[in-house]
Amino acid sequence: MLPNLHARFALFDPVSCHCLIFFGRGVNLAVKGGENKFHLKSGNHQLPGEWHYDNAKKRIRNLHSNKCLKAHHPHAALEETCMESIEQEWIVGHGLQGLADAPISCTSNQVLSFFEKGHGHIRYKCVHVAALGSCVPGYSAQVETKAPELEDVKALKRMTATCPTGHGLRALEAEASDKGAWIRLRYECCQINRVPVSLYPYIGGDGQREFMVDLADGWEGIYCPSSQDDSGRMQFSQSRSFRPHHNPSGSLQYNKFQGQWCVSGKACASSDVVHPLDVALSTHEWHVVPVSDFDAVFEARGVKPLGGNRKRSPPPLIKFGSSDPDYLPECKDESHPGARKFKLALMNKEAEDLDDENPCKYVFGKPPKNQQMDESEGMTGWIDDLSGTTEPGQGGVTYKSVKECSDRDIVRELKLAKWNKEHWDATKYNWIVEDILDGIGNSFALETAPMGFGVELNPFGLAAAIGTMAVHGVEFHYDQQIADREMHFEQAGHDDCNPIQHGFARTFCDLHCIRDAVRKGDDAILRALEEAVEIVGKNTQLLLEYYVKKQNKAGQICFQSCAVGEDAKPGLIENGLEIKHGIAKSMGEMFAMAREAALEPRASVAATRAINVFAKRWSGANVSKIPRLVSELQDLHGTIAKLSSRKLSRGREVQRYAVQMASQMNKYMQAQSHVLGIYHHESSTSKLLQRRLNRFWRSSVSSSALLLEVEEETAEEDIKEFDSMWWEIRKELDGYLQASQEHVRATQAAAQMLQNYAAKCAAGFSEMKRAYSLSVRAETHAHKILKRAWAAVSTGVAEMASKVADGVILDHLAVHDLHSLNPKAMLSKMNGTEIQVFCDGSIDAAFTVVRKAAAEAMKKGLYGQTHRQLMVLFEELKMLQSRFLSGGLGPIPDVDLVQDAQTRLQSALLQSAFGSSKVAKAMVKQLRTKCDVSERGPKSLLDESSQAK
Template sequence: MRMLTVTCGHNSVLGGFHFEFSEGGRWGRVRYQCCKAGGAPVTFDPRGQLSQLVSPFDGTYCPTARDASGRPQYGSSNEQTLTFDRDAWKWCIGSHCSADTDVASPLGLVTKTWEVVNVSDFNGEFEGQMPKEGTKGMSLQDALKMKPPKRPKAPPMQELQEFKAEQPKYAAECLNYQNLWKKVTETFKDEEDNQVEKTEKLLAEPTTEGAELDDYHPCEVAKGAGGIFGPWGGGDGSTAPENMMYADWNDCMQGDIERDLASARLDYHGALTEFIMDMVEAGGGMICDAIPDVMIAPFGTGVGMNPGKICEGAMELVGAIKTFAGPASGFHFAKQGWEIEQEGYAACNPMQIGFARAFCDIHCVRDAVIRGDRSIVRNLELATKKTNNNMAALMKWSVEAAHTESGWLADKMDYSHVINVAYLQDIHNMLTGLTGPQGEGQLIERAAIATSKMFEEMQGYAEAASFNDLSRVTARDALETFLATPDLAGAPSNATALALLGHLERLHGTLRLAARKQKEQLVERQLQQSVRQLQRQAQLQLRSLGVYRLESDASSHRTRKERHHFMSTAASLERRQVMMSMDHIWWQLRKKLDEYLSVAEEEVRSFQVSLEEMGSYMHCKKGFSSLVASYTSSMASLKRSHRQLRHAWRVGSELLGEMASVIVDAEAFQSFVAEQGCESSLVKQTLKQLESAIFGMAFLLHRFRAAKLPEPDRYPLKEATKRIQEAYAAATSNCTS
């Protein structure tokens, strides 16, 4: 026995135990079942009073004497005294005194260390609840007329609070960016895995709207920074707008660049003008020195001319012009330079605006981070609070439901007690109240009635006890003990009836104890049977999906294999376009059916996983949260499969209608029969494609019925099939079978 170990592990309790032994094989073993503990085991161990938890002033104080003022003095069993100090006008226990008072009695005084209250006797009565008086002495007939207590409805569950995240609000100055931050658009996937695009307006913190900012605030500095867009900078002379944006800042920087270029251009032209004047003056002097004197004497006498003197006079004139024109030209260039500098002074400063805007942006980033973090914290606090409230509501509802269920079980136990007492009282009356042969006959007759009812109850107890290994062994041992009882010898009598009823009562009590968890185990067994049945149903559905998957793959392979041959044949018959249209539509239909098939297989597998989680939960291997998560995933897969099924049916009906239109409008069957005869291979290949498509639609209809969904609209499918049949019949009307 010491070698047989029973271990359930950490946080587990023993749920069932059974010892088995074989005399022939000389072996023994233990069967046991473990369950996860719902909470820590708690016991109450009486240890008496803990002295460290008792104040030294605690006790019962009784009057022992009176002082000079007539006030009573109180003493206690722990040798403490409560007296009035006339000098300090305080009631004191040792050195611990009350506040100043002149009351004659200390009753009601409260200090930091003690309090005076009246003594009250603790004489409560603690008695267990006994059966109701009205049920005592009830006859068996009256007891059987009693209706069993009706199971009450569970209390209504309180509506749970819903949580919706609150979006953060930002500083108003950080949203004053024209149209840049008025709204934000984001794309995400919802709980059904659908892509959603959502646009929301960014909201400003109400306390920041219209509030005046400090003059050193970076956004206030950026708002006030400005200037003009002057003509030297390529502008029109207008004033820069308030709170300049990035495009205005770029124009401001470009204007600064244009003014620098204009200033450089003025410097260049001034230097060039001065250089030309100097060159003219220096070059003219050299030319005048090289010119010789000229004599004019046509008759031997004449006038002598000196061109060099004339040239020097001209150069003196040029020097005078330079002396006058130089300052005038310099004044002109200086005036333009002054205008450029004036405009630069009045124009916007790109460095100032750029730094102010950059620091304002940094401020807004910091503001967004801080407000976003605080919004996250608030949302988490609110979500946690609502979650705690919902958990408290669920726990309260669970306790109320358990209380209601416990009350019903208590009433049912009282009802069973009344019935059993009535049976026993009736048996006792029959055994003690009847004498003589006639009485013994009536006693035996009544005993037979009572035993028949007990046998009916024991049949139910035996069925309930068969749900558990330990209960089944206990019931079997009780039945074997009852059957091993020797037969009663002699004629029927009160003694034999009493002995028989004693055996039956012991058997009845044993079976009732073995089947006391009848309802729970019966429900558990029914639930296990339902789970197994659902698992078999899921396997059948997965098998049907697998059969269709094989047929779909075979059809696709056959279509690919015969595609090139029939396309080349159709090309020679100038019907390639018809075959290409049919092939394109058929592959679209095949794609939709395969997409649904993948989703349906995923649904069935998710359903199987959920059933496995249910089995693990029933055997205490996994918790309820895991079961709920698996159930939620299974329901999501079910909804996704139903949506895909409706979509596949709608698209498939449209594509089959397109195939019928191509066949009828292009007179495909008539052309194929006219060109290849009644045994046209193109007709056969087209019919195979149509049969595969119709088979796929029939499979979708089967899935509608298997999922217990409303019947889809079959009119387009019937109409398309009818048109195809009529076209084929018209094309082969002259063919003989």
């Protein structure tokens, strides 16, 4: 039984009552008969219902409503359900390894009420909640699990799941990446709706109705639409306050700058919904709920006829089908190497008909029928790896063909190096053989003197001379062999593909397709948004018409008190139209965000996927799912807003192959620059030799006492003529070397710009295109200078060969060098024994002495220097042929003429060297005349030698 409670009821409604204690006034219990029942009375007023005290469970129960009276605090008691809370206990994990193995979830009408983590398991309880509201997903901070400071900073403490006031936690689950790089918590918070109440004045002790003004604030009440803001959202004004005797003055408006719905003077709810009732809009201070006053008029209209049992078929709904972006034909998977659908023939077919300004035009190729490149077109070549493999190259440029093209260049370079090594091994001992032959020829001599007259015979001298010529012939054979092999090497490189040219073609075609993919992807997003807006709107209209059939229902958004000057009440159709208008507004905002700027490809794919999933999921829903549709539309709106910030980056879309190609081109051009440096050095050395040749000529002519006047004039004319021809050739060669160096620098700059664009995002596409254009112009200029230089040099070398060979210029220079020998200087290097041998020995012994001195004089004289100049010229002719072939300039003009001139010059050098031996023999006879024993004997030559010394 209750004691005498000093309290009175301040607020009563069908579901609750509150008691406030006032001394001097109380609630009396009126026992009903002898039963354990009683009534509650305040003064003379009896409160409705019969009450019973359950002694076993210690509670007061209302017999009519089956509610129990429970005290919450000394100032209030609340009439609540007598049902006990039913909790379900769950245990997950036995030997639990991590958070990702323990998903925690309650059913759709339950929330978590208990949570305990034990060793190897997690125990939790779920409790039933009546009228559970909408659930909103949430995410904790994402923690990088591979960070070295993870244990130090205790980053896992940042993984919190917090629900706002008035919400309950329904699910909790850990999400981790596939490779375990990060982890986060995903949870759901569900709104626990408040039960709507109606206000009645309490009944005092005198039976008069009075209001308790402290039960509600003035801003709490009913809000109705009053106007529309510039975003299309309604503005609400307070039409009735729950606080008695308070004039309504509050407002509920949307702040488009903050993205919040705000009640005047109170906290704001962060949401961009079109209408506050589209979701359960709330803060820790207020909730928005629909209102109905249940003011119905019941009229006796008789019994309605029973309807048939046949169910109406739902209307056919419009299906959403997303469309793939319409990429350019040359950029589709069928034309892109590496794709599963790639076909080389289809790529060549698409590329062949493209415009010359389209980068993908230059990946087309048609393989040749033979080495003469018959019927070949575009990017292709004839494969010859110098190891016996010859076949047509691939028609068209792919990543694989570029790699194989570069590999073949490396193989050919290695093969040429092996050939040069073989040539060196075959000719490195020739000079030793020549010295042995000379020794043999000078070591044996036979003398016969019948009847006092003698003849000296040297059969081995002739054999040695023949052996020397044979050695020279073998050396000439190996020189001709290495020349033919080098020509084969250059011809194979010319016929095959160019790695740099093919790499640039493939790279720029890929960049062209990336640009097309970004533009077409954005267009596809816009089209998908437009189609999704239209389909969702039409399906919403069809479902509303089907389920409502234009009948007004209770539960509308706007209430009777909202109508101003009208008796008609808005129905569910108007409610549906309002929701439809809100959906259209939200879709329009997403459409505007998608049009603002181009998205990066991954953001485009994510946005397209989100839109397609949303549209497909709601293509067949019914009207009961409209609140869920609005909630997911909110999520889609947030996703598009987040992705719209990820605008296209300039370098992120360039494939990794572009970076690798730029690095390879840099290395290749550095090697080319090194080769050019070698030729520049040879050019400088050659110029220095030519200047020394002129100075040596002037000094030798002025100091020579043995040269005849006619020979002096002839040699001088030969030197001047050779010098004039050489400098004309040198001018053309230097011009090409300078242009080639500029080409190398421009290509290196283009490769570096490509690397900056692709890997570092430090350059724009226009800058990269400008650098590529400069490299192309530099290459074109270098090829133009190369053609002009080859034409001039080939003519100059042929003219030089004719004048040198026909005019015996080399013979004149060799004779000049021999006549410039100083006999006294030569004799000063000989001792007495050597002079005795020279005078008394064989003619071959004396010839050996003079021949060595003559060879040294020719090596240091005009002949030797001219010989070195011609060797430099021959190397530079090989370089021009190599550049002509590697540049893809077609067959080399007049190559036979140049080879014939080179052969004639080499033959002239050999003939001059052989002719110098005859001059040396004449000099021997002249010197031996001074060894007349009958008159002066060897002593006279010894005297001259000592005087020379």
